[in-house]
Amino acid sequence: MRIAKPLMDPNLIPYFKAAVSVDNVVFGFDQSGLKVLLIYRGADPYRNCWALPGDLISLDTDLSSSAEKVLQDLTGLDKIYMEQIHTFGKVDRHPFGRVFTVAYFALIKIEDYNIHPSSWAEEAAWFPISEIPDLPFDHNEILLFAKDQLKTKIRRQPIGFELLPKYFTLTELQKLYESILETEFDVRNFRKKILSMDFITDTGLKQSSVTHRPAKLFKYNAKKYSKISSSDFAFDL
Amino acid sequence: MRIAKPLMDPNLIPYFKAAVSVDNVVFGFDQSGLKVLLIYRGADPYRNCWALPGDLISLDTDLSSSAEKVLQDLTGLDKIYMEQIHTFGKVDRHPFGRVFTVAYFALIKIEDYNIHPSSWAEEAAWFPISEIPDLPFDHNEILLFAKDQLKTKIRRQPIGFELLPKYFTLTELQKLYESILETEFDVRNFRKKILSMDFITDTGLKQSSVTHRPAKLFKYNAKKYSKISSSDFAFDL
DNA sequence: GGCATTATTGTATATTTTACAATATATTCG
């Protein structure tokens, strides 16, 4: 039995209303480690501060679409890996009034990224995860949440590849896991484990233009993974 | 460097506004299995339908407090284990206008529960997890989300105890894990594992008034657990 | 050819997981 929608005046909810925004924690990774994309705010409040990229939601846009749009405007990238983290709704979190914000984290391939100017962002830049400045609103708290979520998530699902170029070396992959999990792995054990999980493939290619033994290049094998239930994957090295 | 709050007119955000609600997925457990608490709506829309207990948020209440309040009004219980799951924000999810809802899941000891009438709930009842009716709004989707979250969570953190009485038998504990994870465990292996994790204690007491060999009663030992990092706990039997 | 630099690989041991069934303790009933 489907419940039919009542046909009533889809007017206003007779109740208090608030603004709703989305804020994105955008992670990137390069040889110097894990980074977060911050924007230099061009609008009040907190104009001229570094902050998480976010925007108020317009009433005709779905929540998830809003988050995607913010990121697409900012990076010009499409099909970005995003996930909702948490919603923050303290009464006084915004100086202009009641604003709920829904936080997302996103993983992007840093080399694909190009700054696109936008209405609310004068500038954007990557900050190493260990050198995040004080941020306005509750953005530092949100960032902490995102960092933690990423840590939990990467141990259970092969999402790290979203941060790497199409072809990557095992050393790069290991550095990525080490940056996110803030730990170090034994080279042999790491390789044994990651290869046994069977979702990366040796492309047969090798690094070029390096001044030492070139490493094999691997690629992520999404198809193989999709057959595996998420509970079977655990990176507990 | 702390960023000072700008002293501006904390008036209205010059933007679209929406209502925000919280919806709770309240889990309970007894010998017949895992259950969810639904209310019979006494208010429009969807008056006279079974639905998740939830309410619109008033502007002077923090998000998390709102979720707690809904549950306290409904159950009369205090200090309930709650966790935010996800925020749902499709444009047309509410027939009266744009309403975002933040979903929480809560775990309560079913024996402590007493129905308290409330403004929006004429009645409340426990539904077995496998016999949930069609619900209004996107409540079935929310419920699915909550079920999945509970499954993930219980494998990583000892939250199952929130659903059990203070003293419980190992058989009850096993049935709880089996209900939530929708699987079955070998009795010996289950006991070995759960006991090795060292957060339940034999009280020395035994079941009484049973018509067979009485089981030992155990209790949850929160202190022991608090020393352990959450990543060390994994119920991968 | 030798040096510098990073990549690659295997094995033995310890730990954890899995599979599997006989015995114990209580109540009830005849």
Add this chain to the structure above:
DNA sequence: CGAATATATTGTAAAATATACAATAATGCC
């Protein structure tokens, strides 16, 4: 009281997985 009924409790061997640990290989450069 003994037998029947019902659930609780416990151990061990084999398999799988995780851990600790260091020597050799391949490239560019001088």
